[in-house]
Structures are given as C-alpha cells and as structure tokens.
Amino acid sequence: MSDYILELKGIKKNFSGVRALNGVDFNLRPGEVHALVGENGAGKSTLVKVITGVHQPDAGEIQFRGQPVIFANSLIAQRHGIASIYQEPTLFPDLDVAENIFMGRQPLRPTTRRVNWKKMYEESSKILASLGMSLNPHTRVRGLSVAQQQMVEIAKALSVKAQVLIMDEPTSSLTTREVEDLFDIIRRLRDAGTAIIFISHRLEETFVLADRVSVLRDGYYIGTRAVCDIALSELIHMMVGRTLGDMFPKEEVQQGKVILKVDSLTKEGLFYDISFELKQGEILGLAGLVGAGRTEVARAIFGVEPADHGTIWVDGRQARIHSPRDALALGIAYLPEDRHQHGLIPTMTVTQNITLPILREFAHLGWVNRTAEERTARTFAERLDIRTAGLWQKVRELSGGNQQKVVIARWLGIHPQVLILDEPTRGIDVGTKAAVHQLMSTMAAQGLAILMISSELPEILGMSDRIVVMREGHVTGCFSRAEATQEKIMTAAMAGRSGEANTTSTQ
C-alpha cells in the first residue's frame, strides 16, 4: 500500500519519431505541493497530458491510490478526481460564475429534470466562500480579471472534488498581490489533503510554495528533491545540465545622446504624467506589477493607441506618432508581449516574415524583387543563427526559440534607433533566455536604445542601466543600476491601494 495518490513509472511517449518522454517516473502524495520544472521542451506539458488522459503513454504504468489505471481519455481522468488549470482560463465569458463552475453538471430538480438554479447559486457561493472569495456567483465571467478567472477555475476543480490539481503557469498574468492570494489558496487546499502539481518558470515560486520539486530535461527524468534540501543553483544545474555562468551578460556600454524623450504622457484611465529619457546604448528597465500601465505606455509610444496628452521627442525633434507606421518611420520598433498573436505570420515563410516591414525597399513601383529579398533575409538568418530547413520554410513549423529569433530579425531589419521589448523572455526557458539577453547586450553595444518592460525582478536588476518603476499608471520610482535593490523596486511598485504603504515580504 503506497502512500502516493498518483504514481507514474517509466512513462514513454513518442510523437512521430520525436521522443517527448523517455522513461519518466513521477509520484505525488496527497496533501503536498509538488513543483514540476524544466526548460521549454523538457516534457512537462506532455507529462501533464498523460496524467490528465489527453495522451496515452506508449510504455510505463500509472497507479492511482496504489491501483494500476489507464486514463483512456480526459473524462476518465476527471472522474478519478484529476483537474487541471492552464495558463489561459477555459471559461465561458458570456455566462456567469456559477454556470462556469457547474457547466455540464448543473444540479437538476428531481422530477422535471429542470436546472436547479437556486441550488447552483447556493453551492457556488459555498465553494467560493471556502476559497475566501466573496465573488458574486451571478457575475458574468467576461468582466473578471485574470486572477478572478483563475479562482473560478479552482472553484470548478473543487466542485468536482478534485484530489489532484495541476496548475500550469498560473502566475504569469498575476500581480504580486494576486500571486500571494493564490498561494494562500493553494496552501489551504494542500492542508485539506489535495495534491497539487505546480508548474512555473519562476523558480523562486518553487522555493516559496512547493514541498518537493521534480526536474525534467529533454524528456528524461532527472530527479526529485525536497525543496528544503536543494539550492537554486543546484536546481538550475539539474534543469540545464550545465552551470549557467552569467545569466545576465551585461556589458558596460558607452552611452550616446538622448534618442527618446517622453514628457508628461497621459492617457485617461491608463497612465498619467509619464516622463523619462532614453539614451543610445542604454537599456532602460520599466518595472512594475502587471497592470501598472507599462504596456499601455509602450503602445502609446509605438502609436498603436496614442496618448491623449504629452509629447514624445525622437532624436531631439518632437514627434507626431499616430500609428505604428509613424513610429517605424522614426526608427521605433516594438516587440509585443504576445509573440504568437502579434509577432508572426504563421502561414508565411521565414523570408517573408523577416522582410515584411521593409518590403518596400525591395519594390520598384510595388513590384517585389524576390532575389534581393532572399539575400537580405539570408543575411539576417545567418547573423542570428536561425535554424531552418530553408528560408522558404513556413514559420509555423519552426521551434519556439527560432520563431523568436525570426521576430527579432524582422525588427533588426528596419535598423531601429529605439527598440521596445515587452516581456522579451516570458515563457522562454532558461537557455534561450540567456541567448536573448546576450543579443540585447550586443545590440545595445552597437548603439541601439532599448526600453525593456519586464515583470521579472532578476531580469530588471540584471539587464538595466536605469530602472523606472510604475504603479497604477504613475511613475513611482527611478533608480540607477548601482542604487537599485529588490526592496526599493518592490516598494515603489506596490504601495497599498488605499494609500497606505505596504511593507511586504517579497517572494
């Protein structure tokens, strides 16, 4: 009789010749938070899909409460009490909270088989209350914040009496305060006996929340440790298989003139009175909590949604930026947060993606000179070491890391003076992260001015020459590289909403 609720032994899974999982072991105790870490492509999501019944393993066995089981489909896994919560909440925006929790399982009145609305709302309130939420179950989900939507997902899992809860990157869109709320709920669930598998790229969270941590690398199971028995560097070593010497390769760069100046930029409801300067060769880190308004400022500078008031100066001259075309014409480029939505044209080739913004350079009266185009694309592909079968390959067939490089290549193609990067390494594994940071340093060294928006403190501290902190639409702090500390930045980012300063113990 094992004291594990879930045990996987020797799981193997192939996808048309690619080994996603090579004999992975994994076990889970009730009443524990078990972190699952590994780089992108290590096999975490495949393992999760095996546990939730979406995929069937090619070899190996699964035991649930000591009995061998086969999760032939997701419904069977769900019936065993396995629930999962993904990064993107899978909710119904037009329906209310209660319906979202009970969809497909609405309580019915005995004789008429009518939906028992009253009971549904009562049950929902109970579950939400047990999570410490006073969310009204009549609220339509569309208006809820990401954090609240996640709570609804958890409530959903509770309503099916989930015994195993899998959470995949739950914190990526949450503010620090919301993360704390979430962790409290997770701890409460754990104490009540639920087993939780927690996946996150933010390794600090593992140390705050988890009891044990398991590491996967390239589809192999590396090992499991109790969190109190392992240090961060050792964990990274297990994940990466090599010691990452310097995670933040920042060079000292000779800075040039002020290339971008933003003065009293304001947009009603989003940000107020934003002013800062950016020099050539400088990396300015824009820090703050999610929702502080940083992306909105970037989009205003780039012309996607121009500000209501305030001025922007580029290279000493006042600029009128009403659209991305204006911004591009001035040499400002913007790498948006969401690469897939906003970064690539999946059905087009690598060449076409790279040359998209500069296509006119190859055109005579509109007619495109394909040979010249290919030549330029090739230059960039080589410079950034983009691995493809050929430049004619469609971008959707490339790996995530190479796709990111294509996006960067495209922006380099317009020879920007200012590059705005919005969460450049979010959702990227440790190895590629370092590569992107290296690229940033090199570009800065060549005179490029970089405005880097990031919610990851280590990245902000490691890469920025100067740091500007925003909170709820206002600039609340400005630090040089030398004087910045985690505490100072967090304080500037987080003073309480009702005006009280919130002295918080950070992660």
Place this chain on the structure above:
Amino acid sequence: MTSKTRILQKLFSPATLFLHWEWLLVLLLIVTAAINTTLSPYFLNMRNLVDMTFNFMEKSLIALPMTFIIISGNIDLSVASNLAMSTILMSTSFQAGLNIWLATLLGLAIGALGGLINGLFITKVKLPSLIVTLGTYALYRGVAFVILGDRAVTGFPSRFTYLGYGYVGPVTVPLVIFAILAILFGFSLHRTTFGRFIYAIGSNEETCRYTGIAVDRIKIILFTLSGLVSALAGIILTARIGSARPNIALGFELDVITAVLLGGVSIFGGEGTMHGVILALFLIGMTRYGMGLRNVPGQIQIIVIGSLLIVAILLPQLLRRLSLRVRI
C-alpha cells in the same frame, strides 16, 4: 518498395494533389470539356468557345477583387446588390437624359461608393465584414427596388451595348476587359507589396498592425475596388442583355464566391492563388454551359453550383485527412 514506385506514390499522393490544387482543376476542366464535346460536337470550335464566355465574364470580373477580399480574411456578400444599385442608377439617369458615357461613369462612381461604405463600416466601426455586407446586400438591392420597382430600363444605344456583346477581332469585348484586369489583379496579388500585405492581413491581422502595415487603408481599398468592379460588371451585363431591372444579377454572389473557393482560396484567409480562381471560373462557366446544352433550367443549375461549393471545401479537408492517415 522500389524507388520508382515511391516516386509515383509521391506524384499522385493526396498530398501532392492537395498541394497543387490547380492541377486538379486543370484535370476537371479537361474532363468537363470532354463531356461537353459529347453533348455537342461543335463545342470545341474556337468561335463557340469564345461565345461561351459571354455567360460568365461579368461574374469573373467580380471574382477578381473578391479573391483579394477573401484572401485578406473578409467577405463581400453585397457585390450583386451593389451591381444592381449602380446599374439602376446609371440606367435611370441615362433615361432621364444624361449622356450614356457620363451615366456609365456615374454608375462606376456609385459602385465604388457602395464599396467604400462597406469598407468604412468594417474599418472605422470595426464590424465584421460578414454582417456589414449582409446588411448592404439587402440595402443596396433595396435601393435598386425603391428606384425602379418592377419596371425596367431599355433602349440603350448600340455603341453602349457593344461593350456587352461586341467583338474585338476573334474575341469578345468582355473577354478582353476581363483578360486585362485578370492580368493586373493577378500580378498585383503575386508580385507586389500590396499583394503580399493582403496575404499577411488574411493570415494574422494584428501582427500586421504592429508591423506598420496600413491595414485599414488596404481594406478600404479592397472593398471600394470590389464595388467599382461590380459596377463595371453591371455595365457590361446591362449592355449585354440590353435592359436594367432591379433584380439583375440576382444570386451572382453565389457563383462568384463558389469560384473563388473552388479556385483554392481558403475561406479563412491567407492562402490561395489567382490562377486557381481563373481556372475555377472557367470550370464553372463550362459546367453551366454544358448544363445549358442539356436544357437544364437555371433553377436546377444552382443545385449543381451549390453542391460544387460544398465539395470545394470538403475535398481538400478529406484529402488532408487521408494524406495524414497514409503517412502514419
């Protein structure tokens, strides 16, 4: 398995056929021509073939900007109604005494305006093209009815009707006009920045905005062009049949959209070729002609066209699924 068999397998695998949809169309075109020849021995006569094109040149013209629009991820259901509206306005102003050529220009302007209105609602008010053009499909046709009711305008001068059924040497005037525009549109789509942007918008519109592509401006141009060409098609159609009624070109949008989709353009946008569409246009035209040879009434013909539309989507899907299964 010998390498020869492997090569043959690859040549005729569903994947290849799917990847080269145009070859399938060519095949179907040949088959249809063969069938038509058995129905009428005069079919393959040059003059006859040229005359056959009379019936679908107007639809073919409209299919050109429609191809652009569908590749860009939109749709225009209002083309036939716009045609009616601009034609009626052209005809009634001619009837009221305006010079025929000025009236023609007026018609073209109205058509362009109709398209522009579509474009503005879609870009400025940010409404989906399906809904906007569903509304203008009713509105423009309605305007045509309001103006003419159940009457008709006839009595066009022969120099005008020449546009519809005149000849330039061995070929017809509409065919010449179509050929010129087809070449223009085709090269635009495949070889210019404008064409590239259309594909990009259809594939991922948001990314295009971030890349500085003037998405809204391009969409407005596409819909205005669609309206303009619809009006042009209307001029030619009116010239050909010699009269203008509010129910002119009723149901044209079906044939046009069918041809574009049959030509390999994806309804989701981002993919498709002009030569595919042109092949499909001739395929449909030839099929309708063949049915005409057998005295199949128009109302029955639409059963075939409707089925063709559905098959045009089903077939690639089926082939894709089949080829996947073959691979594993």
Place this chain on the structure above:
Amino acid sequence: MKEPIRGSGYISFFWHIANIREVGISVFIIILIAVVSIRSPYFFRVENLRDILLDIAVLAIVATGQTMVILTRNIDLSVGSGLALSGMIVGMSVSSNWSISPLLALLMGMGLGIILGSFNGVVVTKGHVPPIIATLGTLSIYRGLVFAVSGGAWVDAAEMPESFKLLSRNTVLGIPNLVLFAASVIIISYYFLNHTRTGREIYAVGSNPGAARVAGIPVDRIVFLVYVLSGMLFGMGGVLWVSRYASAQSDSAMGFELQTVAAAVVGGVNIFGGSGTIAGVLLGSFLLGIITNALNLVRISPFWKLAMQGLVIILAVVFYTAISRRLQQTLIVRRVS
C-alpha cells in the same frame, strides 16, 4: 480574512448588460408604435395588431431556430429555401391527397425540415465546412430542389383542402392558430434554452468552443442538434406559410433567411455566439413586423422593405457594438483606478 475581491462591485453592472438590450429594444418599439400611431390611427386597431402578429408568426418560429444556430457561433442561411422546399412538398402532397390531415401535414413538414437540417448539420460538423459556405450551398441546393420537385408549377388555393388552409387561420378563443403555434414554439424554446442542461450547453459552445470541449461537452453533437432544430422549425414554418398564403410557389420566402438573421441581430443575439435571448428574438421579430406594417399604412411602397431590413441590420449591429465597446472601456478604467 482577505479584502473582498473586486467582483462584488460588478454585480449591478452585469444585471445591466443582461437587460439593457431587451429594455432598449422595447423602448424603441414603444417609440416606433407611438410615432406610427400618430401618423396613422389605424395602427392600433385590433385587426391591424392581429395582422402584425400573423405576419411575424412564421418569422418568429424560424428566427427562433436561427437563433439557436447563431448561439453556437454558426449560421443557417438555408432557412428560406428549406422553408420553401418543405412547404412545396407538403403542399403538393396535400393537394394530391386530400385525406392527409392538417396535423399530419404539419408533422410531415417538420420531418422534412429535420432531414434538411440534418444535412446542414452533417456538412458542418463532419465535413468541417464553415457554416457560411455550407448553408450558402444548401441555400442554392434546396431552392433548386423546390423547382425540381414542382417542375416550376405552383400549388394554389383551389387545389388545397379547406382543413389545411384553416390550419393557420382557425382561431381558439379568438387567437389564430398560427399565433398559438408561434407562441408554443417560443415558450418551449425558452424553457429548453434556459432550464435544461443541453440548452445551457448551447450557450457554452458558442461562448467558448474550446472550453466546452475541455468540459466534456459534445460540441459536434450540439451543433448538429441546433441545425436539426432549425430545420424542424423552418419545416414547420414552411407548412404554416403555405397554409396561411394558400399557395406554394417556387420563389416563396426568397430572402427569408435574411429576415431571420435580422430579427435575431436586432433582438440582441450576438452574431459571435454565446449570448442572446428568446425574448430578444421575439422583440426583434416584432420590430421588423411593425416596420413592415407601418410602411404599408403610411403608404410607402413595399419596395422599401428590403432596403429597410438591410438598414435595420446595420444599425442594430452598430448600436450593440457601440454599447459593448463602451462597457468594455468602463471596465478597463474601473480596474485601473
């Protein structure tokens, strides 16, 4: 304990969204009625109101089916042709066999509609053909079949048995059968959509098909179901249409699908699926009926009807889009401040 999470502030807000559309359109109807009544006092007479109800009865029935399809993020452009086809087949059967009872005729029509709707459903769910294309295709196929089946000939009043013609016109307590049929359809549909699991799953599928799949909802089966229901309802509509107008023609109900979409859209049904009410569709049908009726009374030529429908669709969509966008913005501002 923790601070209450933002949610509580939104309650009143969302009750507003739920009702704002229906309230808005009701107000608009009342204003319209007032304006028309002033222009033409005949409007408020009982006979006229009864005529309006009769006019919109079939529309309401078929629009209800259309609504269910739209709720799942699909569309059914074949309703007009399907209605004509079932009406023609039933009309022809009844005229050649006078012993068929009206009720049997009605069931025949619904059965035919179910078959036609199933074909739509299969093409969309199994064939993975996008609904616009699929139903654009069946729109033509069914319309062509009307001609094929009838040979172009019409079935006129003289050929139909009295009992059949009275199917729609007989009254119960003064209310025409036709109106009662419509009312029953609406009540049953309301119950189905709001008080059964399947009905709620229809909303779920339209709101987020991906999430619906994850939740174990048989999305394909539900989409197939709504097409079958739409078919059943336009089949029913076809029989009632032929009964009411005492005539089956090959060009009956041309463009009717547009009216059903208009009724739905004007009634606040979101064209992207996931939200919309039966009450809304009923109001939308009312509005269209009143407009047509008003046009007649005010002696504007009937040729305006089509143009008005188009205008109404565009205005309705613009209006609703503007509202929801304003709401979105307010939500964002609230969240930040």
